[in-house]
Amino acid sequence: MRLLRANLETFGVTWERYGELNYARTQEIGVAVAFLGYDGLLAPSARWACENLMLFLDNHRTEENAIQMTHTEEVDWLAWARSHGLVSAGE
Numbered sequence: 001m002r003l004l005r006a007n008l009e010t011f012g013v014t015w016e017r018y019g020e021l022n023y024a025r026t027q028e029i030g031v032a033v034a035f036l037g038y039d040g041l042l043a044p045s046a047r048w049a050c051e052n053l054m055l056f057l058d059n060h061r062t063e064e065n066a067i068q069m070t071h072t073e074e075v076d077w078l079a080w081a082r083s084h085g086l087v088s089a090g091e
Contacts, residue, residue: 001033001038001040001042002043006044007089008029011029013025013029038059039056039059040053040054040056041054
């Protein structure tokens with residue numbers, strides 16, 4: 001399932017406060033989506049200009065469509081944040 005900003009607002013998520021550390025309402029939405037049997041949820045990130053993918057592994061029929069890791073990569077998040085001007089060099 002894909003939720004857009006307008007969908008979140010319809011479900012009672014105030015966009016101006018979306019980035020705060022109050023996850024109760026968004027967690028309730030995720031629980032409902034999982035309960036309805038969806039295998040995943042794509043929703044706007046609260047902190048970045050991107051979307052987040054949440055997988056509900058209990059809803060995957062592993063015998064039909066097993067999720068397989070095809071690639072891994074270690075990321076130095078602090079170096080990435082510095083290179084994108086999100087933290088100063090001293091942090």
